[in-house]
Amino acid sequence: MINYSPVTIFKLLSVAGFSLTFVIWLQHTDTEGFLLLLFLVVMYLTRWRLRWPHVKYTIVIDLLAALIFFIFFNGSIGEATLDLAMFQALFWGIYPAGLFILYLAFVLEPISLVLTICMTLCGMLLNFWKKEWISKLELRDQSNKRYYELESLQNDLTATLAQVEQMTIIAERSRISRDIHDNAGHEIIAAFISLQTARSLMENADPEVLELYDMALERLNLGVEKMRNAVHNMSAVTFMGVDSMREICGRFPICPVDFQAVGDTSVVTTNIWNVMEACLSESLTNITRHSQATYVTVELDATPHLVRLMIENDGVTGTIKPLGSGLRNLRHRATIIGGNLSVDASDKFRLICVIPIK
Amino acid sequence: MTIFTFALIRGFRNPLSLICNAIIPLGLIFVRNLWVGDAPTGFGMVALAMMTGAYLMAQGILKDKEDGAIIRILSAPVSMLNYFMQNLLACMVPPMIQVALLSTVGFLRYDWKLYFTLAVALCYTMFTMATVAFSFAWHSFFKSKENSNNGFMAAIMFIAALGGLLFPVSQLPGFLQYVGAIFPAYWVSQSFNILLEGGISSEFWLFQAILFLFTVAYLLYGGKRKIV
Numbered sequence: 092m093i094n095y096s097p098v099t100i101f102k103l104l105s106v107a108g109f110s111l112t113f114v115i116w117l118q119h120t121d122t123e124g125f126l127l128l129l130f131l132v133v134m135y136l137t138r139w140r141l142r143w144p145h146v147k148y149t150i151v152i153d154l155l156a157a158l159i160f161f162i163f164f165n166g167s168i169g170e171a172t173l174d175l176a177m178f179q180a181l182f183w184g185i186y187p188a189g190l191f192i193l194y195l196a197f198v199l200e201p202i203s204l205v206l207t208i209c210m211t212l213c214g215m216l217l218n219f220w221k222k223e224w225i226s227k228l229e230l231r232d233q234s235n236k237r238y239y240e241l242e243s244l245q246n247d248l249t250a251t252l253a254q255v256e257q258m259t260i261i262a263e264r265s266r267i268s269r270d271i272h273d274n275a276g277h278e279i280i281a282a283f284i285s286l287q288t289a290r291s292l293m294e295n296a297d298p299e300v301l302e303l304y305d306m307a308l309e310r311l312n313l314g315v316e317k318m319r320n321a322v323h324n325m326s327a328v329t330f331m332g333v334d335s336m337r338e339i340c341g342r343f344p345i346c347p348v349d350f351q352a353v354g355d356t357s358v359v360t361t362n363i364w365n366v367m368e369a370c371l372s373e374s375l376t377n378i379t380r381h382s383q384a385t386y387v388t389v390e391l392d393a394t395p396h397l398v399r400l401m402i403e404n405d406g407v408t409g410t411i412k413p414l415g416s417g418l419r420n421l422r423h424r425a426t427i428i429g430g431n432l433s434v435d436a437s438d439k440f441r442l443i444c445v446i447p448i449k
Numbered sequence: 450m451t452i453f454t455f456a457l458i459r460g461f462r463n464p465l466s467l468i469c470n471a472i473i474p475l476g477l478i479f480v481r482n483l484w485v486g487d488a489p490t491g492f493g494m495v496a497l498a499m500m501t502g503a504y505l506m507a508q509g510i511l512k513d514k515e516d517g518a519i520i521r522i523l524s525a526p527v528s529m530l531n532y533f534m535q536n537l538l539a540c541m542v543p544p545m546i547q548v549a550l551l552s553t554v555g556f557l558r559y560d561w562k563l564y565f566t567l568a569v570a571l572c573y574t575m576f577t578m579a580t581v582a583f584s585f586a587w588h589s590f591f592k593s594k595e596n597s598n599n600g601f602m603a604a605i606m607f608i609a610a611l612g613g614l615l616f617p618v619s620q621l622p623g624f625l626q627y628v629g630a631i632f633p634a635y636w637v638s639q640s641f642n643i644l645l646e647g648g649i650s651s652e653f654w655l656f657q658a659i660l661f662l663f664t665v666a667y668l669l670y671g672g673k674r675k676i677v
Contacts, residue, residue, distance in 0.1 A: 113631070120627045122655045129662045136669035 097221040101182050104213070105135060108178065112171040124168040127160045131172055135179070147183035154180055154188055170203055174210040181214030182221070189215070244420045251365055251424065258361045268325035276318060283311050332356055332364050336371055336391065343375050346385050354393035363446050366424050367391070367400050370432065370444045373417045374402040382406025382440065393448075400444045418442075452522075452532055456539035460506040470502035470543035478554045485559060492569070492641040493614035495551060496634065499544045499573070500580045500608070504601055506540040507584035511594055533672070537581060544577040568649055572640045575660035579633035582664045586671030613638035633663045 109132060116124050134153050138146050153176040161169025173191070180188035189211055196204060286308055293301060333352045340348040359367075371389065378384050384406035392399040414422070414434065421444075422432040430446030460466050474495055477483060483491030510533075513519040522532060552570040555561045561569070591597035609615050611625065612634025618626045629635035640656040643649075 116630075117624050117627050120630075122652055122659070125630055126655055126659055126662070129659055129666065133662050133666045133669065136666055140669045140672060 097217050097224050101179075101217050101221075104217075105175070105179065108171075108175040108210075109135075112168065112175060115167055115171050119168060121164070121168075123160070123164050127156060127168065127172055130156060131175065138183075147185065150176065150180045150183055150185055150188070154191070158191070170199065170207070174207050177207065178210040178214040181211055182217045184218050186215075240416055240419070243416060244423055247420050248424065251369070255361055255365050258365060262361055264325045268322045271318065271325075272322045276322065279311075279315055279318065283308075283315055286311065332359065333391065335364070335368055336389070339368065339371055339375065340387075340389055343387070345379050346387060348375075348387045348389060350389045350391075352391040352393070354391075355395070356391070356393045356398075358395060358448055359393055359398050360448070362428060363398055363430075363448070366421070366428065366430070366446060367398065367444065369424070370400055370421055370442065371402060373421055374442050377415070377417070378404055378406060384440075395448065397445055397447045402442045404440050406440055452527065452535040453539050456506075456509055456536045457542060459509045460539060460543070463505055463508070466502060466505035466508075469498050469505055470547070473498045474502075474547040475550065478551055479558075481559070484555065488617065489645070490615075493609075493638055495547070496573070496576060496637055497605075497609050497614045499547060499577060500583075500634065501605065502547075503540055503544055503577065503580045504584045504587070504605075506543060507536070507581060507588055508594060508597070510536050510585065511588040511591065511597055514588075515593060533585075537585065540581045540584065541577055544581070545574065548573040548577065564649060565644060568644050568653070569641070571657065572637055572644070572660075575657050575664070576633060576637040579637075579660050579663040579667065582667035582671070583633065586667040589671035608632045608634050611635065613642075617642075633660055636660050636663070 109128070112128055116128060131153055134149060138149060154173070157169060157172040157176045161173050173195070177188050177191060192204075192208060192211060195207055199207065290304065290308065293304065296304075333356050336352070337350050340350040375387070378387060382404055384404035386405060388401075388403045390399075390401045390403075392401075418432070418434070425432045425444055425446060428446060429449070430444060432442070432444045435441045435443070461470070477491055477494055477498065480491070483489055483494065510519075513522065519532075548570055551573065552566050555569065556563070556566040587601060588597055591600065608629070611618070611621070611629030612632050613629065614634050618629060618635070618638070636656045636659050640653060640660075643653045643656065
């Protein structure tokens with residue numbers, strides 16, 4: 092199925108024009124006429140094949156060749172090739188070519204002039220259609236781009252949700268493990284030590300009572316051991332929070348990263364850690380790709396009310412290019428939880444993410 | 450020039466290519482009756498053999514496209530233009546050797562004048578370029594060798610008949626005498642007619658310019674971007 096774009100219509104009409112001109116040539120069969128026709132075909136193929144920005148201006152050569160032939164040689168082939176050249180010129184937006192009509196008005200027969208004017212107008216209309224078609228394609232491309240960006244953001248957020256769930260589970264297990272170890276664990280171990288001490292004072296007690304006491308002590312010892320194992324197994328083996336960020340900085344291969352964390356980071360929620368870690372990862376990735384940094388400084392500042400992450404490097408500075416899709420998505424995610432992400436490139440490149448703690 | 454050497458050797462591996470590029474032209478050159486007299490037909494026959502030989506030599510590029518070798522070739526540090534030009538050069542070598550031999554034999558054996566010999570060599574050279582470019586453009590049109598061969602076998606008879614390679618176009622009826630002008634074969638046969646009738650004239654040079662433009666047109670159409 093043919094896609095009826097203005098360019099396709101132009102190609103079809105051009106081929107039809109060349110064919111018709113060849114048919115006209117068959118009535119005269121002069122060598123010069125065929126040479127001109129073949130020259131115009133070569134110029135047409137050149138414009139079709141070469142993708143130079145200003146290649147369309149070579150149509151002026153076609154016009155001049157057709158005009159010279161029209162003036163000095165055969166009239167009908169000259170007219171046909173001139174019409175064809177003017178049609179192409181107007182399609183390519185070379186509007187001054189239309190001024191040839193003023194000259195042709197004096198030399199052509201009325202019907203030939205009408206045909207020339209029709210060809211010229213056809214080229215102009217196709218040119219207008221082409222401009223409108225291109226602008227619509229650009230609009231479509233922009234909306235597709237926006238759609239894909241939103242889709243990418245949605246995928247990021249979906250992946251983040253899973254990560255946050257996982258991190259929440261890990262954080263809760265760590266909390267339980269810590270509570271057991273710090274609270275119940277100490278009490279139970281203190282009781283065990285007391286009972287062991289009391290055992291040494293019970294040397295003269297009834298043997299049956301001593302046996303029962305020893306069994307109970309043994310069971311208590313086993314219970315402490317199991318509790319200790321359970322606390323150990325529940326402890327998180329993956330890095331979280333500050334440790335995770337420190338580990339990310341430690342793995343950066345390009346240049347040294349100076350990581351400093353200030354304040355009480357225990358109040359920072361899993362959701363905020365997730366955004367902060369993503370900011371840090373994205374920044375370090377961008378430094379690897381685009382910057383010639385020799386050092387990177389990462390400062391994490393946690394107050395009771397907000398968390399501030401600043402990533403600074405001495406790489407590329409100056410005019411800030413529009414943010415890439417990665418940082419745009421992070422800005423969205425920070426905004427969703429009430430935060431903000433900004434970039435400053437005046438003297439050094441700084442990325443600052445501030446998120447309130449609710 | 451690795452691709453050039455390989456393309457040349459590959460071209461001659463086809464027995465038909467060897468026949469069309471070497472045996473037939475060499476055989477025709479030495480048949481006196483084809484080259485003397487009022488209307489010698491040897492010029493057209495050699496041109497037809499050249500056209501077929503060039504087509505067969507250029508088939509390698511279609512084979513590369515068909516079996517995917519071109520993808521592997523272009524992943525090497527070879528530009529597409531380089532690949533294309535080396536293949537083009539390889540296809541032109543056999544016809545050019547024929548032209549040189551023909552000119553030499555014609556000059557020595559058939560007493561051609563020097564200007565006539567050089568003009569014939571020029572005609573055949575221009576025709577060689579145009580026909581090789583035509584072969585490339587033809588192959589770029591097809592995806593498989595079989596379809597290309599079938600189409601060409603059907604087309605070449607029309608081209609030869611309408612172009613005046615087998616018999617003078619004046620024997621054709623009416624406007625059919627000029628329809629062949631869309632093929633380079635017509636203009637090369639007209640060039641030989643001009644040479645045989647009156648020698649080199651301005652119209653002869655116009656014919657050569659037309660043959661050159663045909664070369665450019667076919668190369669633009671069947672150029673490197675259509676290879677892959």
